[in-house]
Amino acid sequence: MRAMLCKAYGPLDGLVLEDLPTPIPGPGEVRLDVAACGVNFPDVLIVQGKYQFKPEPPFAPGGEVSGTVAAIGPGVEGFAVGDPVIATTLWGGFAEALVTTADRLMQRPASMDEVTAAGFAITYGTSYHALVQRAAIRPGETLLVLGAAGGVGVAAIQIGKALGARVIAAASSADKLAFAQAQGADAVLNYAEDGYRDRLKELTGGRGVDVVYDPVGGALFEPTLRSMAWNGRYLVVGFASGEIPKVPANLTLLKGCAVVGVFWGQFRRNEPEADAENFRRLFALHAEGRLRPVISATYPLERAREALAALTGRTVKGKVVLTV
Numbered sequence: 001m002r003a004m005l006c007k008a009y010g011p012l013d014g015l016v017l018e019d020l021p022t023p024i025p026g027p028g029e030v031r032l033d034v035a036a037c038g039v040n041f042p043d044v045l046i047v048q049g050k051y052q053f054k055p056e057p058p059f060a061p062g063g064e065v066s067g068t069v070a071a072i073g074p075g076v077e078g079f080a081v082g083d084p085v086i087a088t089t090l091w092g093g094f095a096e097a098l099v100t101t102a103d104r105l106m107q108r109p110a111s112m113d114e115v116t117a118a119g120f121a122i123t124y125g126t127s128y129h130a131l132v133q134r135a136a137i138r139p140g141e142t143l144l145v146l147g148a149a150g151g152v153g154v155a156a157i158q159i160g161k162a163l164g165a166r167v168i169a170a171a172s173s174a175d176k177l178a179f180a181q182a183q184g185a186d187a188v189l190n191y192a193e194d195g196y197r198d199r200l201k202e203l204t205g206g207r208g209v210d211v212v213y214d215p216v217g218g219a220l221f222e223p224t225l226r227s228m229a230w231n232g233r234y235l236v237v238g239f240a241s242g243e244i245p246k247v248p249a250n251l252t253l254l255k256g257c258a259v260v261g262v263f264w265g266q267f268r269r270n271e272p273e274a275d276a277e278n279f280r281r282l283f284a285l286h287a288e289g290r291l292r293p294v295i296s297a298t299y300p301l302e303r304a305r306e307a308l309a310a311l312t313g314r315t316v317k318g319k320v321v322l323t324v
Contacts, residue, residue, distance in 0.1 A: 001019070001020055001021075001022045001023075001095060001096040001097045002017060002018070002019055002020075002095065002096050002301060002302075003017070003018060003020050003060045003094060003095035003096070004016070004017050004060055004061070004062075004094040004095070004301060004302075004304040004305075005017075005018055005057075005058045005059065005060055006046075006047045006057055006058060006059055006060070006061060007057050007058045008057050009047065009048060009049030009054075009057065010047070010048065010049075011048070012044065012047060012305050012308045012309060012312070013305060014047075015047065015061075015094075015304060015305050015308075017301070017302050017304075020095075022097055023097060023098065023099040024071070024099070025071050025072060025073035025076075025099050026073050026074075026099075027073050027074045027075050028073060028074075028075050028076060028101055028102060029073040029076070029099050029100065029101055029102065030069055030071070030072055030073065030076055030079060030099070030100060030101075030102050030105060031069075031070045031071040031072075031097060031098070031099045032065065032067040032068065032069060032070060032085065032087060032097060032098055032099075032100070033067050033068045033070045033096070033097055034065050034066075034067040034093060034095060034096055034097060034098060034324045035065075035066050035067045035068065035114040035115075035118070035323070035324060036065065036066050036067075036114050036115045036117070036118035036119075036298075036321050036322060036323050036324060037062040037064065037065045037066075037093035037094055037118055037321065037322045037324065038062075038063075038064040038065070038093075038118045038119040038120075038121070038122060038123075038151075038319060038320075038321055038322075039062075039299075039304075039307045039308060039311055039319070039320040039321065039322060040063060040064065040122055040123075040151065040311075041215075041238065041240055041311060042063060042122075043061040043062060043063065043091075043094075043308060043311075044308055044311060044312055046061050046063075046090075046091055047061050047308070053090055053091075055090075055091050059091050059092065060091060060092050060093065060094040060095045060098075061091050061093070061094050061304075061308075062089070062091060062092060062093025062094035062095070062322070063088060063089055063090050063091060063092075063093060063122065064086070064087070064088050064089070064093065064118060064119070064120075064121045064122045065086070065087050065089065065093040065098065065118055066084070066085070066086050066087075066108060066114045066115075066117035066118040067084075067085060067087070067114075067324075068082060068083065068084055068085070069081050069082060069083040069085055069105075070097065076102045077102075078102065079102060079105060079107075083107065084107070084108040084114075084117075085105045085106060085107060085108055086105070086106045086107075086108050086117050086118075086120065086121050087100055087104050087105050087106075088104055088121050088122065088125075088265075088268070089104055090265070093322075094301065094304050094322060095301075095324070096301070096324055103272070106121070106279060109283045109286065109287065111283070111286055111287040112283075112286060115295055115298060115321050115323065116293050116295060118321045118322075119151065119293055119295050119318075119319035119320075119321050120282075120286075120293055121279075122151075122152075122264070123151040123152045123154070123155040123293075123319065124155045124159070124282050124291065124293070125264050125268070125275070125278065125279065125282070126152055126155070126237065126262065126264040127152055127155035127156040127159050127213070128155075128159050128278050128281070128282055129262065129264045129267050129275070129278060130156070130213060130235045130237060130262040130264075131143070131156065131159055131160060131163060131165075131211070131213070131235075132163070132278065133267065133274065134233070134235055134260045134261075134262050135211045135233045135235055135260065136233075137160065137163055137165055137210070137211050137233075138164070138165075139163065139164025139165070140164060140165070140166070141165050141166070141210035141211060142165065142166045142167075142168065142204055142209050142210045142211070142229070143156070143160040143165040143166065143167050143168070143209075143210065143211045143212075143213060144168045144170060144189075144200070144209040144211070144212045144213065144224070144227075145157055145160070145167060145168070145169050145170065145180075145185070145213045146170050146171075146191070146212070146213065146214045146215065146216045146220060146224070147170075147171065147214075147215045147216045147240055148169035148170055148171045148176070148177075148180040148183075148185065148188075149169075149171045149176035149177075149179050149180050149317045149318075150215065150240070150316065150317075150318075151316075151318060151319040152213075152215050152237060152238070153169070153171075153180065153213075153215065154180075154183050154293075154294055154317075154318050154319075155291075155293075156213045157169055157180060157183045157184055157185050158183055158184055158290070158291050158292065159285075159291070160213075161184045161290075162285055162290045162291065165210075165211070166186050166187075167184065167185045167186050167187075168185065168186065168187045168188070168189055168200075168203055168204075168209070169181065169183075169185035169187070169188045169189070170188070170189045170190070170191045171188070171190065171191070172190065172191060172192040172314075173190070173192070174190070176317065177189075177190060179317045179318075183292070183294070187203050189203065191220055196223060197223050197226065197227050200224075200227045201227065204227075204229070207229050207230075208227050208228050208229035208230070208232060208255075209224075209227055209228055209229055209232060210229050210231075210232050210233070211232065211233050211234075211235065212224055212225075212228065212232070212233070212234045212235060213235050213237060214234065214235060214236060214237055214238075215237040215238040215239075215240055216238075216239070216240050216241050217236075217238065217239035217240065217241050217242075217243055217244055217245055218239070218241030218242070218243035218245060219241070219243070219245075220241075221245035221247075222245065222248060222251075225247070225248070225251050225252075225255070225257070225259070226251060226255075228251075228255045228257040229255075229257075230255065230256045230257070231256055231257065232255060232256075232257040232258070233257065233258050233260050234257060234258065234259045234260065235260050235262050236259060236260065236261050236262060237262045240314075247259055293318070293319065294317065294318030294319065295318060295319050295320075295321050296316055296317045296318040296319065296320065297310065297316070297320050297321075298320070298321050298322070298323050299320065299321075299322055299323070300322070300323055300324075301322055301323070301324050303322075304322055307320050307322055
């Protein structure tokens with residue numbers, strides 16, 4: 001089988017495509033023939049050695065795949081050879097085949113094709129967990145989505161609308177804002193322009209934002225925190241800007257607001273039944289047409305470096321997927 005390998009932590013251009021023996025599943029494991037693999041910002045970090053988990057090189061990045069069960073190890077129940085599935089694996093997906101434990105698999109719903117399925121689990125799983133378990137968002141509340149044109153941003157907009165929130169989409173350019181508005185946002189805001197806080201105040205009638213969904217971090221954090229409503233919840237999802245901000249603790253006191261961490265992967269490991277219920281709801285919303293994943297580009301496996309570079313260059317709207 002072919003795999004795009006990281007042989008040492010470092011820049012993305014160090015990835016190399018190589019032939020490897022097809023893996024054999026052990027007890028509790030399943031081998032998948034990979035059809036497609038989502039490309040996500042953690043893939044960049046894991047290649048650079050900056051992610052929370054650091055696999056021993058050589059390894060293939062790629063943490064969410066769609067594919068077909070090709071072989072089953074001893075002790076696996078609930079799956080059969082030929083089943084179409086979605087897997088979340090942390091790494092290993094930039095390959096023609098991978099072995100993972102059965103608890104990382106979900107049956108792919110009939111409403112979802114292979115490419116869409118490869119770009120669904122991480123972004124929609126993260127955003128639903130953030131808005132439901134961490135923010136407990138309520139109908140009629142105002143949700144501000146930063147980085148709104150990215151994969152998790154699109155998911156947050158669509159899920160927020162499905163949950164009855166009023167959504168303000170924030171991004172750094174007019175074309176990204178137009179794209180975010182096409183995903184259902186009620187209002188848009190360019191945070192690269194002057195007057196960011198004044199515009200937020202205007203859009204919320206002076207009361208501030210109930211829930212902030214922030215996968216960006218960096219310089220936006222403090223002015224956005226200062227724009228929170230009383231009892232607001234600021235969701236810390238990631239740091240795509242590359243800068244991890246520090247929290248001015250006095251602002252949480254003055255605003256009566258909470259800064260809430262979102263780590264979907266750990267939630268899934270700690271609360272698998274709650275996560276499974278989340279996905280039952282997400283798959284139902286997708287089947288109803290209320291969630292519409294946007295795959296802006298697909299790349300073949302051998303062009304994985306280009307796909308990752310598009311992500312780091314912030315030119316991507318929605319999701320990028322590798323087809324295998």
